[in-house]
Amino acid sequence: MNRSLGFPLVTVLSLVAVAFFALGYYFSRGEAADPLQWHEEYEVSLWQPLREQQLLLGDVSRVLGPGQLWMISAEGEPALVSRYRLETDGQSWRAQATVQLAAERMDSLVAAQDWQPDMYDQPLSNEVAQALKDYPIIRMSMQPAEPIDVNQVQSSFGNPDMRLEIAGGETWIYQASGAVVAVSDEEAHSVMFGLR
Template sequence: MNKIPLKAQHLLVFVAVAVLFFAWGAWLMRSGEVHPLANLQQWRDTLLQPLAEDELTLREVQALAPGELWLAPRLDGARLFYRASLDGEEGGWLLEAELRLSLEQRDGLMAAQGLQAGGTELALGQSLVDQMAGFSIVSLNLRAPQALVSDRLAASLGQPRLTLELAEGQAWVYPQWGLTVHLQGDEVQLLHAVPRKAFRATR
């Protein structure tokens, strides 16, 4: 039986080691990639962009995430919120959208429910959700799940146009969507969005 020459054996070992080395390097590169959040890219198109253009209604939000209306009888005036949960690949998000109401509508809701300013929040029936489906959304909060790193958000929305240092944490500002992202350390805490025109008026 013919034996492989010693030099050829050394060459085979060298090739095998080289192949393993490059495979390991490729695996490290792949594992170091930051993948965008598919859900956040979808919400950018279905929630953030329409809200930025002041065209988002309760109907679109409800279609994406079934939830409940809550009446908050605050001292500075009643406010009506739609609250729901959104499932993301990295965990559950909490959505809160405030409806645009006139002063008369606010007072009417308070009177109909028998609430006083400063009282306890009250969940309203599904029939009211259907009746108010055409109402505009004036602001939107998306509370992120725990341990969502900012790199993944940046991979989904791009780098912010402005970064602000806050007393606690940091804020990334995306004026094109009227969006402010609040971060604590390297983790995303909250996305707060309003129509672009309202966003510009406050800055």
């Protein structure tokens, strides 16, 4: 091979090799995604007090605005939740806070509402919500109107401590933040806080 031809050929091959390595690095590191705005925004006002078991129904309403209290069926058992709508991260989200009630208080509410396990979710009056404002929240969930990319979850929480296979997807568990994320097809469908 002619020496004057060999030098440019080696240079071109070197550039091609460097370009392939750069592309490989780019694709291996994954797509960077913006963290979830609500995760950081509510860390001090919601997620930290929930982890410390100090979050009350009135606190959630002060942070997220007026909500609607509902009696729902949770696997055939009555549960009391307060629901809130918010716009964040480019779409609508539903925040749901589960209220902890003593058994006798729940029995009284079930009797007053004539609640049955097969009933649709029942809205409760603002007066009931006001009367329960000092009751503790044991769980909160954030549900997007449209599933979000898992990269956004990882930008906010990092890599999960555990991944559990479930029917139709995975559950990602973040022990330090007490969060559980429902995932399928590289999309997250909900984030629940309150893992003990």
